Amino acid sequence: MDEGEDGAVNTRDRDAEGRARSARPRDGLGRPLPYGTPGVERQPEGVVRTSAQTVREAQRLLDAGMPFHAHEVFEDAWKSGPGAAAPLWRGLAQLAVGLTHAARGNAVGGARLLRRGAAGIEGLDGRPYGVDVPGLVRWARELAGRVTDGGPAVDAAREAPRLAGGLE
Known part of the structure; x- marks a missing residue:
C-alpha cells in the first residue's frame, strides 16, 4: 500500500508502469494471504523459456x-x-487452473476448467514437446468426474499429472 501525492492511501498495488499488481503473499494454491504473512515465492511473469x-x-x-x-x-x-503452440500451452494452463480450483474445493469450477483444457488439447497430434496429450486428456476427464461426483478432497500434489507420461 502506498500513499499518494494527495496523502490518500492507495490500497491497490501497482507496478512501475501503474498497472495493478497484487503484492500480497500467496499460498501454494495461489490464494492471497494477509500482508505480512509468509507465502510461497511467486512465479516471475513474462519469462521466456x-x-x-x-x-x-x-x-x-x-x-x-x-x-x-x-x-x-x-x-x-x-x-x-x-x-x-498456443493451443497446447493454453490447454495445459487451463488444466493447471482446473486442478487449482479442485484443490481449493471449487468442484464446479475445477471440473469445468479440467474439461475445457482437455477439449483444448485433445485434437493435437503426437506428443508435442514430449507432452503426453492423450494421457493428460484421460487424467483431466477422470479427475473432473471425481470432483463433480463429490469425491474426496483433491490433494494437488497427489493428483498432479505427469506431463510427459500421463498418470504415475
Whole structure:
C-alpha cells in the first residue's frame, strides 16, 4: 500500500508502469494471504523459456502441489511462444487452473476448467514437446468426474499429472 501525492492511501498495488499488481503473499494454491504473512515465492511473469524448460518447470511446480504457479509458467509459454503452440500451452494452463480450483474445493469450477483444457488439447497430434496429450486428456476427464461426483478432497500434489507420461 502506498500513499499518494494527495496523502490518500492507495490500497491497490501497482507496478512501475501503474498497472495493478497484487503484492500480497500467496499460498501454494495461489490464494492471497494477509500482508505480512509468509507465502510461497511467486512465479516471475513474462519469462521466456524453451519448451523443454517450460515442461520441466511446470512439472516441478505440479509435483510440489502448486498448480496455480504451474499455470503461470504455461501462460508465459502461451504468450511468448510460436502461435502454433498456443493451443497446447493454453490447454495445459487451463488444466493447471482446473486442478487449482479442485484443490481449493471449487468442484464446479475445477471440473469445468479440467474439461475445457482437455477439449483444448485433445485434437493435437503426437506428443508435442514430449507432452503426453492423450494421457493428460484421460487424467483431466477422470479427475473432473471425481470432483463433480463429490469425491474426496483433491490433494494437488497427489493428483498432479505427469506431463510427459500421463498418470504415475
